[in-house]
Amino acid sequence: RFGTGFTGGLICDLLVRTHRPSESGLKYCFGGRSFEKMESLRKRLIDTLNNETGLSNGESLISSVPMFVCNTDEELSRCITNSKVCLNVSGPYVECGEVVVKLCCDNYTHYVDVTGEFGWVKKMQRLYGPSIASKGLKFSMCSGYFVSVIDLGLLHLQNFAVQMSGLPCKEVIHYTHREGYTPKPSTGTVKSIGLSTTDPTKEEIKVESDPYGLCNGKLCLSNIDDITNRNRVNFRPVYNDLVQSWTTSNVLSGPSSMFVHFANEEMGYPYGMDFIFSSKSLHESYLTAIPQT
Numbered sequence: 001r002f003g004t005g006f007t008g009g010l011i012c013d014l015l016v017r018t019h020r021p022s023e024s025g026l027k028y029c030f031g032g033r034s035f036e037k038m039e040s041l042r043k044r045l046i047d048t049l050n051n052e053t054g055l056s057n058g059e060s061l062i063s064s065v066p067m068f069v070c071n072t073d074e075e076l077s078r079c080i081t082n083s084k085v086c087l088n089v090s091g092p093y094v095e096c097g098e099v100v101v102k103l104c105c106d107n108y109t110h111y112v113d114v115t116g117e118f119g120w121v122k123k124m125q126r127l128y129g130p131s132i133a134s135k136g137l138k139f140s141m142c143s144g145y146f147v148s149v150i151d152l153g154l155l156h157l158q159n160f161a162v163q164m165s166g167l168p169c170k171e172v173i174h175y176t177h178r179e180g181y182t183p184k185p186s187t188g189t190v191k192s193i194g195l196s197t198t199d200p201t202k203e204e205i206k207v208e209s210d211p212y213g214l215c216n217g218k219l220c221l222s223n224i225d226d227i228t229n230r231n232r233v234n235f236r237p238v239y240n241d242l243v244q245s246w247t248t249s250n251v252l253s254g255p256s257s258m259f260v261h262f263a264n265e266e267m268g269y270p271y272g273m274d275f276i277f278s279s280k281s282l283h284e285s286y287l288t289a290i291p292q293t
Contacts, residue, residue, distance in 0.1 A: 007114055007144070008032070008089045009041060016045050017052050021061045029066035031079045033090065038067055073099055081107050088113040094120045094201055098127075101139075105131050114144030116255060118214060119201035125216065126204070146252050147259040150174055150279060154260060158271055171276040174256070175243060178281075209233065209254065211277075214262035219273050230276050231257060237289035246283040253279040 012030060019026040032038045042062060049058035070076045080086055080103045088100050093115040104111040105128050115121060121141050132139050142148070158168040205213040211231035212219070221227060237248040256279045264271045283289040 005089070009044065011087065011089060012041060012045060013048050016049055016062070016065075020049065020052075022064045023061075029068065029079060029083070031068040031070040031076070033069070033071055033096075035069050038069055042067060073103070076100060077103055077107075080104055080109050083107075083109050085110045085112065091115060091117070093117050098124065101128055104139075105135070105137065108135055108137065110138045112140045112143050115141055116144060116146060117201070118142075118255060118258060119204045122204035122214060123201045129216075142259055147256055150256050151260060151263050154277070155263075168271045168275075170272060170274070172278075174277070174279040175247065176250070176279070176281050177245075211254075211257045212261050214258050215265045217265060221273055223274070227274050227276065231261070231278070233257065233278070237283070237286055239286075243282065246286050246289045247280040248283065248289040249279065250281045 015028060019028070030038070030041065032041065045062050046058035049061050050056055068075060068079050070079060076099060080100070086100065086104050086109050088097065088111065090096060090100075091114075093113065094117055097113065097115065097117075097120060101111060101124050103109070124139075124141070128139075154172060154174070157172065161167065161169050209232055211228065211233075219227070233249045233254045235249045237246050239245070240247045257277055260277045261275070264275055269275075281289075
């Protein structure tokens with residue numbers, strides 16, 4: 001796996017705790033772009049294992065895990081060539097993601113990332129999608145918090161609806177409510193956002209507000225314009241009697257909707273071609289909803 005930032009650190013920490021080096025059948029290695037950060041990660045993981053085991057054998061356990069500094073194609077290839085799966089959490093992906101995708105494709109290595117750079121994802125589909133499919137590889141992009149939680153939650157909801165009624169829900173509204181917590185983007189996320197204004201891959205998605213922007217096909221529906229408009233993000237605050245709260249879309253509503261429709265297409269439309277989805281935030285008043293617009 002690659003990445004020594006916030007998300008990468010969390011994953012490495014969880015990995016060594018649940019699959020202790022030299023004590024688990026799962027073999028893995030770590031890679032990053034900075035020697036200093038890799039050394040800092042190594043020390044952190046030693047402390048994690050010492051605390052987990054109550055012993056002082058963390059250093060000997062970590063010494064069995066290969067750790068690479070990867071700044072060139074050759075260094076990346078050394079990690080990927082003998083790996084079954086690559087977990088890439090090192091962004092911005094528009095800057096350094098394609099080489100990892102290409103190497104995984106060339107070396108028959110399955111791939112997972114946590115990107116939210118949808119233009120880049122669309123480009124990777126166009127350039128490597130046919131090869132990935134022909135080789136039977138599994139490439140899971142956008143597996144980070146802001147889309148995977150919504151996508152998996154929706155899947156469980158729809159499976160439950162089918163079990164109970166025999167049919168999936170035709171429309172789903174996802175609500176979020178944050179109380180006492182304001183999420184802060186990581187350094188990599190901030191850099192990705194900063195690059196978005198000059199990112200050449202944003203042209204891959206022709207209409208930024210298109211809820212089907214990630215999809216590869218076109219829906220053949222007589223009422224496609226109506227369905228598309230109902231799936232578009234609406235930032236106007238609305239009071240919802242059902243949840244007894246002011247609601248409005250947020251900055252992640254568009255990307256979340258786009259990914260949900262992409263996943264629906266990839267699975268063969270189990271939710272239906274005319275499925276309607278929206279993601280909204282709950283607010284105590286109209287005034288608190290306004291800053292979200």
